[in-house]
Amino acid sequence: MSNYVLEVEQLAKSFKYFQFGPVDLQVEKGTVIGLVGENGSGKSTFFHLVLQLLSPDRGTVHCLTHDISVNSSTAKEKIGYAGNNIYEGYGQLTIKQLAQLVSYWYRHWDKDKYRTMIEKYQINEKEKYQNCSAGTKKKVEFVFAMVHSPQLLLLDEPFSGVDIRSKRKMQEELADFMENPHNAIILSTHQQEEMNALCDYLWIMDQGTIIAKVEKDEILQQWMRVWLKDLPNEIKQHRYVVEYDVETPNIVTNNFEEMEKVLARSNVAYTHFKRMELDEILAYIMEEGR
Ligand SMILES: Nc1ncnc2c1ncn2[C@@H]1O[C@H](COP(=O)(O)OP(=O)(O)OP(=O)(O)O)[C@@H](O)[C@H]1O
CATH class of the missing domain: 3.40.50.300 (P-loop containing nucleotide triphosphate hydrolases)
Structure with a gap:
């Protein structure tokens, strides 16, 4: 059936x-x-x-x-x-x-x-x-x-x-x-x-x-804004990075679990991170899908 x-x-x-x-x-x-x-x-x-x-x-x-x-x-x-x-x-x-x-x-x-x-x-x-x-x-x-x-x-x-x-x-x-x-x-x-x-x-x-x-639960868990000590090019260009800001170095990632490993391998420390609202995540996905 x-x-x-x-x-x-x-x-x-x-x-x-x-x-x-x-x-x-x-x-x-x-x-x-x-x-x-x-x-x-x-x-x-x-x-x-x-x-x-x-x-x-x-x-x-x-x-x-x-x-x-x-x-x-x-x-x-x-x-x-x-x-x-x-x-x-x-x-x-x-x-x-x-x-x-x-x-x-x-x-x-x-x-x-x-x-x-x-x-x-x-x-x-x-x-x-x-x-x-x-x-x-x-x-x-x-x-x-x-x-x-x-x-x-x-x-x-x-x-x-x-x-x-x-x-x-x-x-x-x-x-x-x-x-x-x-x-x-x-x-x-x-x-x-x-x-x-x-x-x-x-x-x-x-x-x-x-x-x-x-x-829904997965994107709420995986999409994260992460503030970094510094922002090397390899991080800016990483496939899990949706957006970055160089002024107060931070990234938006769509795969926090993997991104943590990438940051550790690249010796880039992060200071803190913040969960994102569904609205914000959906706006990014819509933008990406265009
Ligand atoms: N009977 C129809 N004749 C001509 N065009 C139509 C018809 N039905 C739908 N459309 C077209 O389909 C488009 C999408 O309309 P639809 O009502 O499905 O959008 P929606 O996603 O439900 O929008 P909203 O969030 O504003 O409710 C319309 O902009 C219109 O161009």
Whole structure:
């Protein structure tokens, strides 16, 4: 049995001003992946192509071995998607009416779970969707993504505009979801706090392609700013040195473990070192990938 929840091969689409892909990827069960990248790098487009809300020019998408272009409804039953304003076309409906409509799409829509979540997030079911606040719309999308017990969650900036208490509840909900080792999540975010709290891996998207896939804990451990007694050329030019500053001699290394050995071999002493923030590391990786 495959250990992948999602398998994407050569997924590509051309727009007038933007080329997406080709993108190849596999999502293992039990992992939470953060999709990060600058505005317009293609994160939402990725979700739309995976779900065939946009038809790709080429490529295949398999969710738990079901080809989404062939067994669309079987594959989509396994996926919970919360995107940006996906229910905007149904804005005239109240949340209750919208829930009834969406429940027809899923055989495993859990009415009790729906009721519990609506109460938990204090969503007024009588409100028309179009009149809901931006944060409430996000919560509605989140609830709709969760209640049919999917195995894969695709969440496009799920916490944007959501208040602090609700965000905490949502994050707890996602932690519970990941208690099941068969589940997986891909979520896009611009917030390092969300990456820190939730993600195992970060996939960095730039200009329609994934330029790097990194393990979050590993980069937090290995990327380091190190202050040195002196800065010889061999250190400046070393492959593990991403940046250096000669004035207050220091380097940014992407492999601290190896760099310590290199410094020892070169007889270069360091005075101190400092861990880097995820934001800072990601900015370097994006710059390098260009
Ligand atoms: N339906 C479409 N028609 C034309 N171009 C499109 C369409 N959908 C996406 N694009 C192109 O894809 C690009 C990437 O957009 P996308 O929404 O995927 O970016 P993003 O990474 O999600 O950005 P953000 O971080 O701002 O949400 C857009 O700049 C646009 O050029």
